Amino acid sequence: MPRQKLIAGNWKMNGLAADLEFLDAIGPAAAAADAEVLICPPATLLAEAARRAGAHGIMVGGQDCHAAVSGAHTGDISAAMLRDAGASHVIVGHSERRCDHGENDGIVRDKAVAALEAGLVPVICVGETQQEREAGRQEAVIAAQLAGSLPENRGQRELVIAYEPVWAIGTGLTAEPEDVQAMHAFIRSRLPDPASTRILYGGSVKPDNASTLLGLPDVDGALVGGASLKADDFIPIIQAGCRESQLFR
């Protein structure tokens, strides 16, 4: 059973209500695509995004969640709240959260467990820094992040891994296709359900490199930052995912 491609957009801290027109703009491309499309807007837009996205078969997700179900955590949002707002997925362990908010692997794992318990699919991010890659430590770093961040017992519940080399995020630098494929194959070798788990690549995915990256055998989709903010950039990435999905049938 081939893994269907998943093309995900992470809007990060961008987007006001008017920007949800994006969903109607990408709607026809998403509806026609033989690939799943997921948009993760800021939490303020989630409920309205879910309402508008549903009409096009687009899924929506959160960008983070708290590990607790509810309680005295000012400013935080639980997985159950995301689900209640219409999310199906949540990104956890993005390098910007690991770096800006001091989230370590244990915190990321607790968030992933909370997501699964709320009925969300966690998109668990891992990635090495430039320094770690230059020192040839990328596999050791990723192995440790996977060992520390993945829930231990998830039964049949789905999770998604996103490999995002930190040095490729927002820099316009993408990893070489051979390095991406090698790392994705390495990640797959470490997963309990290697055949069914989707591994996305993220880090400066753009319309002009999407086909190459999505055509790699162990790349099951993309987690797109900057190029998910404009329909003209995101539509060709969806279409690349769709083409590459069909080639695998």
Ligand SMILES: O=C(CO)COP(=O)(O)O
């Ligand atoms: O961090 C990312 C997605 O989560 C990647 O961001 P860019 O596509 O802007 O490099």
